[in-house]
Amino acid sequence: MINPQKNSILVVDDTPNNIRLLFDLLRGVGFNVSVVKSGELALEKLHLIQPDLILLDVMMPGMDGFETCRRLKADEKSKDIPVIFMTVLSDIESKVKGLQMGAVDYITKPIQIEEVLARVNVHLALRNTQVQLMNEVTEHREAEMKLQETLKELQKAQTHLIQSEKMSALGQLVAGVAHEINNPVNFIGGNIIHAIEYTKNLLNLIQLYQEYYPNPVPEIISEIEEIELDYLSDDLPKLLHSMEVGVQRLQEIVLSLRLFSRTDDSKMKLVDIHQGIDSTLMILGHRIKEYPDRPGIEIIKNYGNLPLVECYGGRLNQVFMNIITNAIDGLEQAINSQKIFTPSIAIQTEVLDSDWVKIRISDNGCGIPVEIQKRIFEPFFTTKPIGTGTGIGLAISYQIVTEKHHGSLECVSELGEGSEFRITIPIKRYQ
Ligand SMILES: Nc1ncnc2c1ncn2[C@@H]1O[C@H](COP(=O)(O)OP(=O)(O)O)[C@@H](O)[C@H]1O
Ligand SMILES: [Mg+2]
Structure with missing residues (x-):
């Protein structure tokens, strides 16, 4: 179930007999084994290597197994490495304390070869699955982030496209309309000034006629009444003036459109x-x-x-x-x-x-x-x-x-x- 070639185990123990036994046993089935003789050395070693499992003796001079375990669980780098305590058979209290400290299991001393191998294999299998799962989750997350980024890029590109298409289509339309309107508007604007002038002259002339020929023939009298000459003479200049204002406004709008659309x-x-x-x-x-x-x-x-x-x-x-x-x-x-x-x-x-x-x-x-x-x-x-x-x-x-x-x-x-x-x-x- 476990490929020992791939897994490394750190043994932390101060008893030479135990060390030898565990080293021979685990090395014998193909694990990569490192050994240290104290909790302090274990913590130091963990700066250099990243074992897949730690076998930790409880009773050691200096820092004991519990303190060692507490410290390595507090360190981000080593906190996920499974720890198996090695404790004396009858010592129930130590077993419970070890598990509370974050150990995944314990092995009883004196060491039984089959028991060690069985427990080590189970926890390595669990650990390997956990690592694989974590990798998959990370990969998933990375893929999702990449997707999100791509989506954002796409949306940006799409906006850009809409923008440039809209701008050029709308800009051309507006510029075209403005151009087409420009000529007739200028034409009206240019002529209306003359129309105002001519109208003024004609109305003056009529007034002169009325002064010098106060008694026209009946046909002219009825025509004057028909067209309401007084009202017409008063209204025509006003009407032309408002047309002039309208044309000026048109010219301003055309200019704005041309400035706005700048193709x-x-x-x-x-x-x-x-x-x-x-x-x-x-x-x-x-x-x-x-x-x-x-x-x-x-x-x-x-x-x-x-x-x-x-x-x-x-x-x-x-x-x-x-x-x-x-x-x-x-x-x-x-x-x-x-x-x-x-x-x-x-x-x-x-x-x-x-x-x-x-x-x-x-x-x-x-x-x-x-x-x-x-x-x-x-x-x-x-x-x-x-x-x-x-x-x-x-x-x-x-x-x-x-x-x-x-x-x-x-x-x-x-x-x-x-x-x-x-x-x-x-x-x-x-x-
Ligand atoms: N001056 C504003 N006052 C209130 N809300 C605004 C104002 N400007 C932008 N917003 C908010 O920003 C949103 C996005 O604006 P915009 O990109 O122009 O899209 P749209 O106008 O088509 O909704 C608007 O829907 C509105 O909620
Ligand atoms: Mg808007």
Whole structure:
């Protein structure tokens, strides 16, 4: 059952006769046997060798068997090695004490060859099985940890893929739409100025006619009444003016879309961070403004004096978009839970140590519980209902800030009070 070649036994005894007997017996069946003559020497020896079993005499001068056993059970390195006590036949008390000290068994003196071999074999078999099991458990654990790591890597890769695909598809779509709209919008914008001018001239002319020809033919009188000339003359300039305002707004939106989507993001460029934040806010305008059943969200900008930052502008806009969208979601949740407050988002920028810029985006919304804060940057982690949240916004943002820009993204939040996200990135490309 036991392959003695593989197992080693340490004999601790001070009686030469016993030592000789045990040594010959165990060596004779093929075990690897070491012998020491005292408890002190046994402990020393255990720094050098790792036997599979210890045969320990109880009665020894100096440190006795019990103390030796207590010490080797207290040592992490030797505590799992099975110990068999050797004690005098009648000494029941010693046997019990030995077992209490952590011994697995005892052998009675004078030594019986068969008994020694039988007990040694049983305990070595047990020990070997235990070691094997422990190895298997360790292997299992290692395999599980590797699997966990691989899974994390996979999720990261997946997020990356979704991110780049989404970005390029969405970016191209937005850039395409912006480009297509740009021409007609500029065309309308350019012409409306002339339309306003011409209209003014024509209305002037009509007024002159009315002054110099105060009594027109009946057909003209009825036409003037028909078209309500007074009202028309008053309303037409106003109407054209509001069209002009509308076109200007369209032009701003188109510019924001183009800035936001930056499809030329393959290289780092010098970017105006504030412009990126502003175009993001412009695009999110419909979620910020007031509705009949919801107050508007106040935007508090506290912009520092930032230099142009060498970065991937489009990607950073994506980060602003994710964080501000989450802030709006958090504010809406707080509004829905009847919290009485003025919903607001504060955006603060500053230069740190002349090498870094820091952007803080904070809200006074629902806040994030501590146990959830640890998980918000994990891919696919969301607390929002299915179909609303994807759980990749912050994972993507984290990747963009830390991996693409070698910066940091942190979250500070207090439940019921609000949340702050802090982005720190280098002003110059990270070498
Ligand atoms: N400003 C915030 N206020 C409250 N909770 C937030 C805020 N930002 C992030 N969270 C929490 O972090 C989670 C993960 O965010 P995100 O990765 O953007 O995924 P999603 O928005 O799709 O849920 C959210 O589900 C939410 O629980
Ligand atoms: Mg989100």
